[in-house]
Amino acid sequence: MQSTATSRSTDGGPVRPPAGTRDVGDRPGGCSATEQPLKAALQDDIALRHMDIAESVARSFATTGPEASDIRQVAYLGLIKAVQRFNPGRGVPFASFAVPTIAGEIKRYLRDSCWVIRPPREVQDLRTEIARTAPAMAQRLGREATARELGVELGWPEHKVLEAQASHSSLRPDSLDAPFEGRSWADTLAADSDGMGRSDDMISLRGAVNELDGSEKELLYRRYFMEQTQQVIGDELGMSQMQVSRTLARILVKLQKRLLGAPAPENARGVRTSIA
Template sequence: MLTISPCADNLVLGHLDLARSVARSFSVTGPDSPDILQVAYLGLVKASHRYDADFGVPFPAYAVPTMAGEIKRYLRDSCWMVRPPRTVQDLRTEAARASSALAQKLGREPSLDELSEQLDEHPDAVAEAMNCQSSMRPDSLDALAGDSSWADRLCAADSSMDRRDEVLSLRAAVAELSAKEKELLFRRFYCEESQQRVGERLGMSQMQVSRLLARTLVRLQKCLSDAPGQDATTK
C-alpha cells in the first residue's frame, strides 16, 4: 500500500490534468475509459511516491512514462477476453496514438498507408492491429438479442414464412441505402473482401470504410426494427 507524503500529495493534485492527457492519448473509448483514467491516476500516485527531485529531472518527464507503463500493463493483462499476440496489442496502442497525432498534423484522418509509414510497419499488420478491438469485448452467445439469446436463435427451428418476411424487410431497407453503401455491403459481405481492399476500390481509407460500415449496419438495424410486424414479434 502506498503512503503519500504531503509533498507527493501536492504533486498528484497539481498534475491531474497531465494524467487525463496521458489517458486520452491511448484513444480508449467506451465502458473501459473510466478504468483507463483510474489506472493513469494510479500511475501518477506511484510516480509522486518514487520521484526524487535531486536527480534534476522534472516531475512530468518522470511521471508520463510511469503512467503510460501502468496503462499498457492494464490493457495487456486486464482488457483482452480473446488475447491477440502481444506484438499486435502493442502495435494497436502505437497506432492509436500515432493516428491521433497524424490527424492533428494533416487536418484529416490519416490513411492506412500514411499510418503504416509513420509506424514503419506493413499496412496489413497495422490493419490487423486496428481491427483487433473486438477481441476486448466479443459478443456472447448468451447475450440477449431481442427476447432470446443468440444461442437460442441458432438452434431454433427455422420458419420459411418468417424467413420470407425477414428477407423482404431487409431488401426494402437495403433499397434505401446510397449506391456507395450498397457497394460497400456487397464487397464486404458477399465478396468477403477485406476492409482495406474495399477502401482501395471505393477510394477510402480502411478506417473510413470501418466507420461507414458501422453506420450502415446501424441504419439497417433501425430500418428492420421499425419495419411493420417487428413490434408484434419482439414485444
C-alpha cells in the same frame, strides 16, 4: 510546488525536514507517527496538481471507447506511484519522471488485465502506437488516416495495421446476446422441434379451415395472420368490436368441434381408430 518536491527522499522515502533539523529518514523506523500525516498530505498535494499529466497520457492510449475511463483510473494510479518514487535529488523534473511511469502502468494494465482475448504482444504494441498516432494524423490530414497511411507513418505493412485495428474487439468482445442486424443470437438458434410432431395436427387444422365460408376465413386471416386488432377488423369490415369478438369465438368453437369430431383414420385392418 518546487519546495514541496524537494522535500522528499529517494524512492518514496520520508519527507525531509527543513535545514538545521534532524533528518527523519536517518531515524530507526523512518517517519514518526506525527510526521506520517504530513508526508501523506504532501503526496496528495503533488498528485492533485499533476492530474492533468495523467489524463493526457491516458488519452494517448484510448481517446474513446468503454475502456477509456478504466485507463484513466490506471493513469491516476501511475501518477500516485510516480509521486511516491520521485527523487528530486537526481535533478529530473517531476513531469519527465511521471510520464513514463504512468505510461508503463497503463501498458502493464493493457497487457495483463484488459484483454479478454489476448493477441500477440506485437499486435498489442502496434495498436497502442496507432491509438497515439491516428489523432495527430487526422488533424494533419483533415480526415481519418487510412490503414495504408498509418502503416507508412509507423513503418508497418498495411495488413499488420488492419490486424492491430481489428484486435480492438478483443478487449471486450460483444456479448452473445447483443443484437445484430435486428436479431439476437438466440433468434438464430434452431427450434427444439422441427415441426414433424405437429404435422398431423396441421393437416387436420387445414382441412377444418377449408370447410369455413369466405367471411370466416377472412376474419381468421386478419386476426391471426395479419395480427390486426379486433377494432381495426371491425372498422374495415363494418362491424363493431364486440361483433368481431363474438364471431371469432364462434369460429374457434366450430373449428374445435370439427377437429375433435373428425372421423378417425382407418388402420391396416380397416377399423377406425379414435383421435378424440
